Amino acid sequence: MRVILVGLAAIAAASPASADIVPSAGGGFASSNQAVVSADLATTWSMLVEPQNWWTHSWSGNSANLSLDPRAGGCFCEVIPAQDDRAPGSAEHMRVVMVMPGSTLRMVGALGPLQAEGLSGTLTVTLADTGEGTLITWDYVVGGQSRQSLEALAPVVDRVQAEFLGGLVAALGGPAPAP
Template identity: 60%
Template sequence: MNRFYVAALVAAALLYAGPAAAEIIESEHGGFASSHSVIVAADRSAVWEELVHPEQWWSHTWSNDSANLHLESRAGGCFCESLPANGDWAAGSVEHMRVVMVMPGTMLRMSGSLGPLQSEGLVGTLTVTLSEDDGGIRITWDYIAGGQARFPVAQFGPVVDGVQAEFLGDLVNRLGGAVDQS
């Protein structure tokens, strides 16, 4: 496993403090659920366009370069990464997630275990929904993971939650920042 990726995951969990409301909503039965929500002052089509182009904002990759990402925004599509050859491996690829549902401008759902969760017997589902809100577009980011692992999955939930917050924060920053809710 890429040591930078794991270190970045832990650092993000410890350091990220973004504009989103967030909480771990379950931590039992071999899994956890993470939920974040934020409002941006952008139109729905602009938010959707950024969402389906993670190569412009996704912050954790195996290759350390988000330009190597691509997302096919259709059912069965791949959220994948090309891995150029380096000193540790020959050129290859990785599937981060598989698209299972697309409602353009409204909802994107993908299934897959991200980062270090991928090597375990875990299944993760990411659902990103867009809805109208008084101040703009509300982005709700839900990631649920469960299954078997060689570590206590529920204890890893807060780390993953921090990284999910970072992903949403990177998308929000790309869109110009969150609407002040005070």
């Protein structure tokens, strides 16, 4: 043990680099939204796994650059076209971890500006037959370390998650009429 400590002390003394500890806030939050559409489960599922038709935020500014491989390990990714003299880019928005076609899509990833923090997010979209359409439940749970206040980020993230669900609902023809 003494040899290890002496070795670590020698490495630390020889290192010219320095580091600052940036204060951060830990914890997390959850966002949950629901909507009912007139579309059946199969139609709703088909639209859900085609985010290029309804997702409202992208790094490139064009949802046509999005793709989703709806299988475990699949990527919800974006191609970012070349600009000026720069080569094309890409972004992984989320990684698929569970697929139950017609029922559940679960992906993990910190969306948008959350990627720059020590945060992780889990999005679970569940579909349920209501007899006259489909109930879509949209849950996004975020946790980890952040240089920004998670308390301040939570309402913004919730609003954006509601936008995503709203985009899916609009692509499916809008909300189901109230009974």
